[in-house]
Amino acid sequence: MEPLKYIGHDHVHPRVWEKAKGEPVFAADMAPDNCLVLKALRAGRHHAEIVSIDVSEAEKIEGVAGIFTSADIPGRNLMGIINKDHPVLAVGKIRSAADAVALVAAETEEIAQKAVDAIKIEWNDLPALMTIEEALAPDAAKIHEKGNVLFNRVIRRGDVDAAFANAAHVVEKEYDTPCIEHCYMEPDAGYGFIDDDGALAIVVCTQNPHYDRGDVAALMDLPEEKVRIIQAVTGGGFGSKLDISVQGLIAVALYHLKRPVAYRYTREEAFLATGKRHPIKIIMKTGVDKDGKLLAMHARFLANGGAYGSYGIAVVTRAAVHATGPYEIPNVDIEALEIYTNHTFRGAMRGFGTPQAAFASECQLDLHAEALGIDPMEIRLRNALKPGAVICTGQRLDESLGIIPCLEEVKPHYEKALAEWLKEPPAIPTRRRGVGLGAMWYGIGNTAAQNPSTAQIELGLDGSLTLFTGCADIGQGSTLIFGQLAAEVLGLEPGRIKIVSADTKYTTNAGATSASRQTYISGNAVVRAVSELADMLLTRAVDRLKVAKEDLELIDGTVRSKKDHSKCLTFEQLAKNLHHIGLPLKWQGYFDPDSTPLDENGQGRPYGAYAYACQMAQVEVDVLTGEVEVIRVVAAHDVGRAISPINLVGQICGGVAMGVGYAIVEEFDPGKTESLKDYHLVTATDMPEVLPIIVECPEPSGPFGAKGIGEPALVPTAPAVINAIYMALGARIYSLPANLERVMEASREAGWFERDDWFE
């Protein structure tokens, strides 16, 4: 690839300094002092009808400014980005302990809490359906009127039965994955005020400002222009901040009280009330021929979705589409069910069902490899998608197929680890070593759904440049990336382009910061907008400088002749000229990837581009105590084209951290897990050495060839770690996380307690 001037080089994120200096950029720190404080009364029981709500005692408490219930909501009291089923304040019944029933606005947090405690509710409890088995029972109570199965995604292709009959080796296993809390650093927070236009203005941490505006406007029965969402600097989201959290509650109180109000979740409330990663039971059967080539997959995904839909439909759809892993399997029969239960809702989390699917499919491959005596790397190479491959939805892939390059990048590290590292005795004699592989593919953007983004660039009369994007940078760095993309097209330092983002008053919809889509989709919208501007600047310069377009270049805020640098016009001169001839100095960009809906057999073109990765994990397992230490992870990721290498390294290392947590320690136990005191994340000391390898297989439809990295970084880690633990122990773990208890059980199963050979 030809080297570029600003793309592929490390630049400093324009908003890094304010964070580094501790300036009040987060919503909880920015809320004005005279704000009323909001606090919701949450149900605290799983499933019940509300017989009555008595707020009379609570209202008498001094300092209470208002108490609201669903009766105070004038519009559509149902939220949800894919299906609308989630009331902001409960109507008639509650479906999970997290459901908000009433909202108090008060002068202080203490008064608000006192008033919440003084609200009396009479309940009529209904059966609580917590497991998928309970929810699917024929006589189960209905959590929602339409029943307990929200959605069933089917993908069928070829003849699975015939293929299994011809397979040399078939294996079927059941896998379980845990419920996971996102644990973004900043608990959800926001505040609202009436802005100069008379709109309900809500400053909030969010991944999705324009969606927030639409749902809040519908909630309050207001036209969209009477609601304004301003994304505050957001301290992480990982998918959770795609949902409405405090936005709706702030809107209700602000609408009635016309006074600034603020809601800041405690960590405990964020744990209780926000979405989680779906626990999914996976029953997966695969068959291979004698060379290890995959012939067929039969898979069932049962996702415990909790009380509301959120992104659940996307989670099971993605699990189904990605079930094969980055391998060609001609015959598939896949079904993925999203099931309502009475847990706090489960929604989007980094990977949308793909991490769960990859755990199962990557373990299946190792099981085949062992049975046939094929090396795990070799079996992956034999099955990996090659140009011309047809995936389970019938889409043919020809371009930017990075899986084999990723496997090839990891291969020398893998071979060295097997030949050398594995042979060295661990420093602690009770430990065994293992090396494991995990690979993945990931469709960029929403699945088989419209997925557009828009952007504008404005040229000031003084030659200044302002880029407008609706995209929420939640720490992943989209603002930096867009600046670099625009800089490359316009030929000047990224720092000279001012970026206005994610304030619905000034920007247009860029879609959600999710599905690893912003670099690819909004990046394209940005490139298209700035390319229009660049073309206009060049066109005008041709006229003024009498130099052919192909002999002109954009450099350092000027357009000049490549041959004669004295023939030069500044952006300021060109701006004045364009203004003089009557052009509005703002250009638009739009992009929507080339995808189609999936039909009843799951056939179609779900994504316009795919990212690929392979990771290798080296682990040490103490066979007598069940402790696992992930020593090293080599992570090769095909990103299409690296725009900001340092940001990619950050995303990869962060993804590995989350993946190690998913593999060995993280588990949210509803009703028991309250906060970070009992939810274990990996700490800096638990982090393995990470070797990130950036692989570039340019995507023709991507901005300068780029795809995405956000979610892919996490997906292969857990299967790589689990496969490595298997090598160390000789016993396989089928339920995540591989915590002390599960590893101990596997170790005992493998007989380590009766053996002396670990000590020889």
Add this chain to the structure above:
Amino acid sequence: MREHIEYFRPTTVDEAVAALTDEAGIIAGGTDMMIDLRSGSFKGSRLVDVTGIEELRVLKEEGDTVIVGAGVKIEELRSNELVRTKLPALAQAANKFAGLQVRNQATIGGNVGHAAPCGDTHPPLILYDGVAEVAGPGGREMRPVAELFSGPNRSALKAGELLVRFILKPDTAALVDFQKIGRRKDLAISRVSLAVLADKNDKGLISRAKVVLGACMPTTRRMPRTEEFLNGQAPSLAVFREAAGLMAAEMIEVTGRRPSLAYKEPAIQGLLMRMLLPLIRRF
């Protein structure tokens, strides 16, 4: 959180004891008390901040003992040369204690006074025959550390009593160690912890053994039958395995059968075996 709590910061032990009414709680590093205040589990109306008392911060050698003031921070135990050389098991426990921010705040007296069954300083304190000097309304008295715990999160200290210092006996045995198992390396609550001490005689037999098990029972305690079994044995995997089995049985006599035993029963055995291995071979 209670709205009105009186705050005292005495500078002597006598002033502190005088301020310690039934309604008072002690705050030193605050790593437990701040949590109790936020959760509302502290019901008292007075806080006595003991960080101003010089006497609690002593850390010195005295004859054949080491004196550790109750107010000594965990991070100091981790890094202090005297502790590292004379009381390596205590230094090890401090090294694995919570995370750096907590170690910089938390005190050894707080860890003992809070009486959590998983308190990481408890096994080494008992291993070194720790005796505590306790100040109370009737003056000062000495009590073995093992007797300072009456149950899980229940201190045997009475209202009005204050831990002043611990007197520990260093031991030069061939093997002195503390290890714990947590869910992660840092900021981990011990699922299991063990302090072990063992020496060999000139015939290569184990001449004396001490085993202190933490985090598995209502309070940390020595495992006398395991110790007795090990004494006089020639170190071998078979002997360690048998000792480990005995220790598990001793633990279960105290705890009865509980669901957490599915892990803890093998884990304490595995940990004891791992810790005894240096008696066979240096690693």
